[in-house]
Amino acid sequence: MKLNPLMVGVLSCVGLLAPLPTAAAESAPVLYGKHCAACHGADRFGLMGPALLPENLSRLKKDAAASMIRDSRPAIQMPPFKDVLKPEEIKLLADYIYTPVTPMPQWGEQDIRASRIVNHAPGSLPDKPQFAADMMNLFIVVEGGDHHVTLLDGDKFEPIHRFQSRFALHGGPKFTPDGRHVFFASRDGWISKFDIWNLKVVAEVRAGINTRNAAVSGDGKYVAVANYLPHTLVMLDADLNLLKVHQVKDRDGKQTSRVSAVYTAEPRRSFVAALKDVKEAWELSYDPKAPEIPAGVIHDFQYREGAFIPGFLNPQRSVLNDYLDDFFFTPDYNEVMGASRDAGKGQVVHLDVRRTIATLDLPGMPHLGSGITWMWQGRRVMATPNLKEGMVSVIDMKDWKTIKVIPTPGPGFFMRSHEKTRYAWVDSMMSRTHKDTLTVIDKETLEVVAQLKPMPGKTLAHIEFTKDGKYALASLWENDGAIIVYDAATLKEIKRIPARRPVGKYNVWNKITRSEGTSH
Ligand code: DHE
DSSP, X not given: OOSSOOOTTTTTTXXXXXXXXXXXXXXXXXXXXXXXXXXXXXXXXXXXSOOOSTTTXXXXXXXXXXXXXXXXXXXXXXXXXXXXXXHHHHHHHHHHHTSOOSSOOOOOHHHHHHHOEESSOTTOSOSSOSSOSOGGGEEEEEETTTTEEEEEETTTTEEXXXXXXXXXXXXXOEEOTTSSEEEEXXXXXXXXXXXXXXXXXXXXXXXXXXXEEEEEOTTSSEEEEEEEESSEEEEXXXXXXXXEEEEOBOTTSOOBOOEEEEEEEGGGTEEEEEXXXXXXXXXXXXXXXXXXXXXXXXXXXXXXXXXXXXXXXXXXXXXXXXXXXXXXXXXXXXXXXXXXXXXXXXXXXXXXXXXXXXXXXXXXXXXXXGOEEEEETTEEEEEEEBSSSSEEEEEETTTOOEEEEEEXXXXXXXXXXXXXXXXXXXXXXXXXXXXXXXXXXXTTTOOEEEEEOSSTTXXXXXXXXXXXXXXXXXXXXXXXXXEEEEETTTOOEEEEEEESSEEEEEEHHHHHTTOTTSOO
């Protein structure tokens, strides 16, 4: 993690073992077996404690991991090991957990099936909300500080319920179309299904060892999970039963790939996945009647001479000019605007043509996953913050030209707006000096109208609007942080709700209606 030492709780479970004093320096695997394996797994894939593999630890610097082993941290179970392990043993352990496991760890069908936990069988909970609130104006708040989730009433701005989540949730939670269920993905591969109406985690499954994100189909029947480790794309049903594990390989079957992300293209009834190490995008239909997909050379389509695979939940490949890392759908979902993290150039991929149809001028490492769109002077534009430079790029979605670059005080991660508000909000959380500042941009004039800095020096990021667009909720991204509620028109602070590093918040209505101002 480049921003903060966010892997709070890494090794958190080690303390459940009574640490034994170590007389002489032992080898790292022996030390690990003695002090860590019971909770983090002998294979380092994680058990009650998180996985300790370089892929899972990439957001934590090695010396921060060493100091965590040595001194522990507040609010985690692990005791400090400074009186148990010698400094050189702590270093050995830190080196060990950053050593890749070879060959690449596998997490196959059997592992996935065996990991499934059902707390409440389908149909066993009431089909009515068990509390009074506007079910469409609820917020799911992910609190990374102590790995909890809060359900917030979006009218009263009061918490309704708070529960422990899996370690290190990442990406936006995904809702079923009725807004009743929400699915979370953790970096360690756990997918959790929460019944909002009954305030219960109903089922969980571990779909991978290191996961990027998950997507839920527009009909709420399927879940797709994008993994870095192993190189798989996993298909589940909505009760988290395994349907299929795709080994992600190029069309020649030679090169495997991590999956950067998977999203739902609801109007196309499909999932679209970006691959990090292969120049392909995959589209998998979740329509059981999807036409078969030609595989290999087809001599005659009419007479079906050639090999075909079923169209349902199998990949159609678009072969691309460049890698696709982060991407953004056009409003009709037929095209994606994509960026490769290193290139400085982007590409537009047409999902029917199945190839790159345009290149985009995108300097500054745009965070396209955070892009939003709106109508400007009769045309639709999209805007994206940049992870490396303090600027928001505004792009015409017809000719893919950059209309304007709006300067912000520093590189940002998240951008948000709402159909019913005039302003778009963006953070500068990647900046050391301006991580505390939110920039408010007028969507008509494309000018900055305000900069908000309620707590100098403290990170302020990630906005989400209420269902009606009248209030903007920002995260004071600190362990003793808060959700700050702003009037979206006057930009005045209305309320603070305490929260422990609230990394993100998601409004049910904005998500299920695919609001143009929010991420999908
Ligand atoms: Fe994220 C969403 C990728 C680091 C917090 N992040 C996403 C998504 C992707 C992504 C592809 C969209 C998934 C979705 O919503 O379904 N994130 C990446 C990275 O490649 C990156 C830069 C490096 C990494 O380590 O993975 C990265 N992300 C971070 C963080 O360090 C953040 C700030 C803190 C954290 O908790 O990990 C972070 N990412 C988020 C959040 C979302 C997200 C809060 C959901 C945003 C939303 O509003 O939808």
